Amino acid sequence: MRASVLLLAAVVFSGTAAAADDAVPETRVERWTRLRREKAARAAPPHPGFLERTLIALEKAERPSFFGFNVGGVYPRALNIASGSETAAGIRLWRPDLGRSLVDLHASAFYSIRGYEYYDLQLGRLAHRGDEFPARSTRGDDVYELGDVARVDAGRTVLYGSARWRHYPQIGFYGLGADSPTEGRTSFLSQDALYEVVTGYQGPRGAATVRAGVMQAFVGPGTEEEVPSIGALYDDRSAPGLERQPDFIHLAASLLLDGRDQPGNPHRGGMIALAASRFDERGGDEFTFNRIAGDARAFASLGSPQRVLALRALASADRPASGARVPFYLQEPLGGSRTLRGFRTFRFRGEKLLLLQAEYRWEAWPALEFALFVDAGRAYGRGEDFATSGLATDYGFGMRLKTHEAVLARFDVARSSEDTRYLLRLGPSF
Amino acid sequence: MAATALAAAPPRFLPDDPVRVDPDRLPIAKPAEVDLSTAYDVIENTFQHRPGGDVPAAVNVNTLGEVPDSSWFTNRIGARAMSVEEIARGAATVGPPDVAQPLTVIASKSGGITPGFTMRDARGNVYFVKFDPAAHPNLSTAADVIGSRFFHAFGYHVPQNDVAYIRREQLRIDPGARVTVSGGKKRPMTEDDLDRNLASAARLPDGRIRIVASLGLAGEPLGPFQYRGTRGDDANDVFPHEHRRELRGLRVFAAWLNHDDSRSLNTQDMFLAGDGGGYVRHHLIDFSSTLGSGSNARREIAPQNPRAGNEYVMELAPMLRTLFSLGLWERPWRRVPYPEHPGVGRIEADFFRPEAWRPEYPNPAFERMRDEDAFWAAAIVHEFSDDAVRAAVATGELGDAESERYLVDTLIRRRDKTVAHYFPRTNPLASFAVEGSALRFRNLGEEAGLGRAEGYDVEWSVFDNATGRHLPLGSPVSGPVSVSVPVPVPVPVPDHDAAFLAARISTRSSTCPAWARPVTVYLRRGAGWEVVGIERGP
Numbered sequence A: 001m002r003a004s005v006l007l008l009a010a011v012v013f014s015g016t017a018a019a020a021d022d023a024v025p026e027t028r029v030e031r032w033t034r035l036r037r038e039k040a041a042r043a044a045p046p047h048p049g050f051l052e053r054t055l056i057a058l059e060k061a062e063r064p065s066f067f068g069f070n071v072g073g074v075y076p077r078a079l080n081i082a083s084g085s086e087t088a089a090g091i092r093l094w095r096p097d098l099g100r101s102l103v104d105l106h107a108s109a110f111y112s113i114r115g116y117e118y119y120d121l122q123l124g125r126l127a128h129r130g131d132e133f134p135a136r137s138t139r140g141d142d143v144y145e146l147g148d149v150a151r152v153d154a155g156r157t158v159l160y161g162s163a164r165w166r167h168y169p170q171i172g173f174y175g176l177g178a179d180s181p182t183e184g185r186t187s188f189l190s191q192d193a194l195y196e197v198v199t200g201y202q203g204p205r206g207a208a209t210v211r212a213g214v215m216q217a218f219v220g221p222g223t224e225e226e227v228p229s230i231g232a233l234y235d236d237r238s239a240p241g242l243e244r245q246p247d248f249i250h251l252a253a254s255l256l257l258d259g260r261d262q263p264g265n266p267h268r269g270g271m272i273a274l275a276a277s278r279f280d281e282r283g284g285d286e287f288t289f290n291r292i293a294g295d296a297r298a299f300a301s302l303g304s305p306q307r308v309l310a311l312r313a314l315a316s317a318d319r320p321a322s323g324a325r326v327p328f329y330l331q332e333p334l335g336g337s338r339t340l341r342g343f344r345t346f347r348f349r350g351e352k353l354l355l356l357q358a359e360y361r362w363e364a365w366p367a368l369e370f371a372l373f374v375d376a377g378r379a380y381g382r383g384e385d386f387a388t389s390g391l392a393t394d395y396g397f398g399m400r401l402k403t404h405e406a407v408l409a410r411f412d413v414a415r416s417s418e419d420t421r422y423l424l425r426l427g428p429s430f
Numbered sequence B: 001m002a003a004t005a006l007a008a009a010p011p012r013f014l015p016d017d018p019v020r021v022d023p024d025r026l027p028i029a030k031p032a033e034v035d036l037s038t039a040y041d042v043i044e045n046t047f048q049h050r051p052g053g054d055v056p057a058a059v060n061v062n063t064l065g066e067v068p069d070s071s072w073f074t075n076r077i078g079a080r081a082m083s084v085e086e087i088a089r090g091a092a093t094v095g096p097p098d099v100a101q102p103l104t105v106i107a108s109k110s111g112g113i114t115p116g117f118t119m120r121d122a123r124g125n126v127y128f129v130k131f132d133p134a135a136h137p138n139l140s141t142a143a144d145v146i147g148s149r150f151f152h153a154f155g156y157h158v159p160q161n162d163v164a165y166i167r168r169e170q171l172r173i174d175p176g177a178r179v180t181v182s183g184g185k186k187r188p189m190t191e192d193d194l195d196r197n198l199a200s201a202a203r204l205p206d207g208r209i210r211i212v213a214s215l216g217l218a219g220e221p222l223g224p225f226q227y228r229g230t231r232g233d234d235a236n237d238v239f240p241h242e243h244r245r246e247l248r249g250l251r252v253f254a255a256w257l258n259h260d261d262s263r264s265l266n267t268q269d270m271f272l273a274g275d276g277g278g279y280v281r282h283h284l285i286d287f288s289s290t291l292g293s294g295s296n297a298r299r300e301i302a303p304q305n306p307r308a309g310n311e312y313v314m315e316l317a318p319m320l321r322t323l324f325s326l327g328l329w330e331r332p333w334r335r336v337p338y339p340e341h342p343g344v345g346r347i348e349a350d351f352f353r354p355e356a357w358r359p360e361y362p363n364p365a366f367e368r369m370r371d372e373d374a375f376w377a378a379a380i381v382h383e384f385s386d387d388a389v390r391a392a393v394a395t396g397e398l399g400d401a402e403s404e405r406y407l408v409d410t411l412i413r414r415r416d417k418t419v420a421h422y423f424p425r426t427n428p429l430a431s432f433a434v435e436g437s438a439l440r441f442r443n444l445g446e447e448a449g450l451g452r453a454e455g456y457d458v459e460w461s462v463f464d465n466a467t468g469r470h471l472p473l474g475s476p477v478s479g480p481v482s483v484s485v486p487v488p489v490p491v492p493v494p495d496h497d498a499a500f501l502a503a504r505i506s507t508r509s510s511t512c513p514a515w516a517r518p519v520t521v522y523l524r525r526g527a528g529w530e531v532v533g534i535e536r537g538p
Helices: A002-013 A028-041 A050-060 B002-007 B038-047 B084-089 B139-154 B191-199 B250-257 B316-324 B371-382 B386-394 B401-425
Strands: A074-080 A087-095 A104-112 A117-125 A156-173 A186-203 A206-221 A248-258 A269-281 A289-301 A307-320 A332-334 A348-350 A352-365 A368-380 A392-402 A407-416 A420-426 B103-108 B116-120 B126-131 B161-166 B171-173 B178-180 B186-188 B209-215 B220-223 B267-274 B277-284 B293-295 B301-303 B429-435 B438-443 B455-463 B470-472 B477-479 B489-492 B500-508 B519-525 B529-536
Touching (some): A050 B038, A074 A420, A156 A206, A332 A352, A332 A368, A348 A352, A368 A407, B084 B139, B103 B191, B116 B191, B139 B161, B139 B209, B139 B293, B139 B386, B171 B191, B250 B371, B429 B519, B429 B529, B438 B500, B438 B519, B455 B489
Parallel strands (some): A348 A368, B103 B178
Antiparallel strands (some): A087 A104, A117 A156, A186 A206, A206 A248, A248 A269, A289 A307, A332 A348, A352 A368, A368 A392, A392 A407, B103 B116, B126 B209, B161 B209, B178 B186, B220 B267, B267 B277, B293 B301, B429 B438, B438 B489, B455 B470, B519 B529
């Protein structure tokens, strides 16, 4: 390039032409005109390369984004449908305000590379913002997911019916309580269906919902080849509900108070989510229990928006009816990419659970964030009270790709006394 | 070829030097219309086309170092007197739309972040229309109008932009109006489409909508130009764009007004057909991202992101510094305070440093700006009086005296910082002319109050145009010290019968040592002496 410019400059500003003959222009204007006539003889339109052509085509199509591609409201998607599922491919049907009514329709179907399946359907007035997808609820009543409910500028009432079916064939189980050994690792199949009616309110600073429905569950042998199935190491005493899985009437109420500046990518503010639920065994009371849970998160900018201290405390307590037990497959787990990151998914389970997390996050670039973190938590066995002794801990380093509104993906390296985990996940840690 | 030319000892000056008009309007066939990918432009200019090694001098200047009038540029302020009324008038030709009559919407807007449409007024003039969001009335429209006035006065080809006020009831949809829907398909525009388009627009208490109406450019659109290379099918386009002085110097203007969106996407080539062909005229368009107006992280019109003008959208060094300091190192621009004034975005003058200013992503022409390019542009900036700035800002109709005062003051201070940075980097002598038997010139640095010239050392020589050799004429003489500003400094021209004379002038200044860098002025004998060349030496 530079050589050609020098050559051009030599021709443009020199007083002689390329050769001292009769064709040499005598004036600057003639010289410049000659350059133009020469170029006219070899004029050619520009030919953008493949990448440029492709990007032009995409931009001219005026699609909102790659993620907005859909056919008749059916969106192809790839995501994690559950802890340990690995990536799942599938579709989401999303038709907000059907026929300009107040009724929304959402459905999804996913199949993961580990054989996990997930199907759901919601019809009614869902909690969502504009044309955006509603928060995807894989667990329904779970306090973990309440923070994902979208806020809206103007409050709206929520009322819808929901049906969900799940098939998770490789759920980990190590026994109950904090002392469960790593050698006790097994896997089981968890299959359930949930039919419920949900009503509530979605507002600019939170949401409140009440739900009632029926849950059917089935537990079977796990399909993970590296570890034995649950029946090889555990029985109905050490894994309550292993022999029989009743149906439940499920009632739940939840409240989210959200003061985060940007829920998907918070820099300041906080949120608190509370959930109370009852699992009432149909036709018996061997497994009837109540649960209360709370999830509090706080975010503080440390002198600059690029430095954020993120804190989280989560607690859950199950209270079985007199003489009843809490099924192991409904007990809350700890371990994995959103809780104790240095431990395997579902590493701990218990009737009570405590999780404390702290992250120091710093943005090197608005779309690139790094983090140092520490997690501590414990699952408590039956009869144990909350205590801060015996907490399992881990620490690590993370990198996140994000937009202004959301963490798109993260890579966390977490180390604990048991393991060093490399976690590549979609979505935030908390 | 070049070697042959050098061996032939070319004359430095040709008979028609200095060329005042570049004849780049030779009739050509209509070039192909081109599209630009925003994403590709970011990637390409960030990772390619960065200058390596020495940057050659601009190639489209005349022997005085000036940019000739061309299809790219028309010398205005600085080259001639421009009244404040003329500056405020801008590129006006037919005036703003006739809003007393019904207006016909003929197309929806595509591209960019601002909603809008294209309309035709009762006189048949076509305007591209944009408006402000309800959250930030006046912000974008004022910037677009004011920016157009400045860039027109600089000398660029720009559209006529005006503020106007319309009512929804005035708008009729042309049966041929189409909207593009997801997937690139088009369908007829409906009243609902128009309502949605206008839903976010700021409205006056009486319901009117303030718009910026940009008169359609003459000719047939060919798409944007790039800040590098040339258009292959435009025979008139022979100077690589990154080596055009008006595109390199555009960096100085863009910094002054914080036009961080000064990229190819905001340019427009138009083909003006005539008998036996036509030619391409090159325009700058869309000044809504100037003067602190811009967009937020959600790509909504808002006061500009504080990063804009301070850091490229992708810049490795600050990323690494932040990463390895665990976030303890903080970008200095993050702590810049911006006062809040209605209709004015994030623009200030305290933190502003013209040399550190950056557009959204690297611009090949900006990155090749040399001192002489910057001096050329800074000299134009210097020509804007306070009243001229005031007149240009007034066209934005900010409607708030304090906002207007703040913007004017900020631009005046940024102007002064721009001049103060670039003038001391070279010998700021300009406006050379021979009057009678004296060579006169202006010291722009003194005029700007940046220093005081204690004297001028002038070395005269006879210049051999055929060989390029200088034959010293006597010993260096000292010219008179400027006694008042801006009275031109007279230097007697030696009585000699040579065809060419050269005066090598250094400015003695204890306050600005760089002014000692010599400027060589070439005189050619015609009916009298005329200035034929200026060389700003290292």
